[in-house]
Amino acid sequence: MTPDSRFRLVPMRPRDPNEAGRAASTLELFFDLVFVVAVSIAAAQLHHALGEGHVLDGIGNYCVVFFGIWWAWMNFTWFATSFDTDDWLYRVFTIVQMGGVLVLASGIGPAFEHGDYSVLILAYVVMRFALVAQWLRASRSGGPARRATLIYAAGITLVQLLWLASLLLPAGMFTVALIVLVVAEIAVPIVAERTGSTPWHPHHITERYGLFTLILLGESLLASANAIIEALRDTESPGELIGIAVLTLVATAALWWIYFWPPHHRAIKGFASSLAYGYGHFFIFAAAGAFSAGIEVEIDVLTGHSALHQPGASFAYTVPLAVFVLGIWALAIRPHADRVVNAVLPLAGLLVLVDPFIPVPFALTAAILAGAVVVLVWRRPLDGQEV
Incomplete structure (x- = not known):
């Protein structure tokens, strides 16, 4: 594709879903950086809510906030796999969306603390309208995908107007509207996608999902580092805190190993499987982010700064771990695994979930996840490929 001689713009035609060597661009990696900020703040707010004993409110606010983060990221990612031109206008609209994410991050605190979603919604709408502009641009050279691009643009615009209108509703009605x-x-x-169709590149999409997973797992490594820092300050229980740090690293490494074991690109062959993969990752991503908050809660319990008590406090990290393991098993591992793997991974997820009822729960959690990894090393995906 050659740029227009006047505006130096590349026609936004659908990209070849079989393009050889398609990989994440530096712009996409740059785009992901702002989500590190948003995810970190959301996890920190969840940690504070759980630590103060506001369990249901904390989980509810976290799910809503994380939906906004995840949906903005996912919509950009799927658009980019279909129409990325990487010209100057495409970059400008992407940077506008990045600015919206940063403003959204600033609105996470008020949403958790006061139920005030105004800043968060306004920032979210800015991001979404920037994407509408991209869809309208894509419609000019969309070819067979033109109908789908126009439906995306119209649908997103309508929903954003409704989001703005929701700010005028009383608190009771706002929850229903949300x-x-x-x-x-x-x-x-x-x-x-049912009315029209946009192309997607399986390897590119699954690489992007994998990169975002790494960002979220990085939050858990930060929690491990915090445990070491607290251990150095604490003279009464440094051993327990150092143990939490080591075991957090083991569990995070196990999540990484489990996630990247299957051939993800084979999980999005058609519309239904792509929908399940794309939407199902909400639970995997949210769980990965919540895991770090759960570790922070455990640190607070050990240092006497939490309203929660054992064994209930341990569910703050065992539930996210179980959701992550069971989620990735259902979405990407199950179709490519033998009976051994398909028996061991669900069992591992369930054992991790009930682990708080067993003495020394986190040590056993790490052992269970390590055992699951051993099985994955022993067995290979059914297609015989090493991943």
């Missing part, structure tokens, strides 16, 4: 609007956001791609 649920309805989340469903509406999810419905737009389903309608667009």
Whole structure:
């Protein structure tokens, strides 16, 4: 594709889903950096809410906030796999979305602390309208995908106007509107892809998901470092805190190993499987982010700074671990694993979930996950490929 001689713009035609050597661009990697900030703040707010004993409110706010983070990231990612031109206008619209993420991050605190979603919604709408501009641009050279691009643009615009209108609602009605609007956001791609169609590159998409998973697992490594820092300050229980740090590293490494074991690109062969893979990752991503918050809660319990007590406090990290393991097993591992793996991984997820009822729960959690990794080393994906 050659740029227009006047504006130096590349026609935004659908990209070849079989393009050889397609990989994440430096712009996409740059785009991901702002999500590190948003995810870190969301996890920190969840940690504080759980530590103060506001379990249900904390989980509810975390799910809503993380939806905004995840949905903005995912929509950009799937658009980029279909229409990335990497010209100056595409970059400008992407940077606008990055700015929206940073403003959204600043609104996470008020959402958790006061139930004030105004800043978060306004920033979210800015990001979404920047993407609408991209869809409208893509419609000019969309070819067979033109109908889908216009449905995306119209659907996203309508939902954003409803988000703005929701700010005028009283608190009681806002909660209901929030649920309805989340469903509406999810419905737009389903309608667009069923009516039209946009191409996606399996290797590119799954690489992008893998990179975002690494960002989220990085939050857990930060929690491990915090445990070591607290241990150096604490004279009464440094051994327990250092143990938490070591075991957090083991568990995080196990999550990485489990996630990258299967051939992910084979999980998105058609519309239904792509939908399941894309939407199902909400639970995997949210769980990875919440795991770090759970470790921070455990540190607070050990240092006497939490309203939670054992064994209940341990669920703050065992639930995210179980959701992550069971989620990636269902989405990407199950179709490519033999009976041994398909028996061991679900069992490992369930054992991790009930682990708080067993003495020394976190040590056993790490042992269970390490055992699952040993099985994955022993067995290989059914297609015989090493991943």
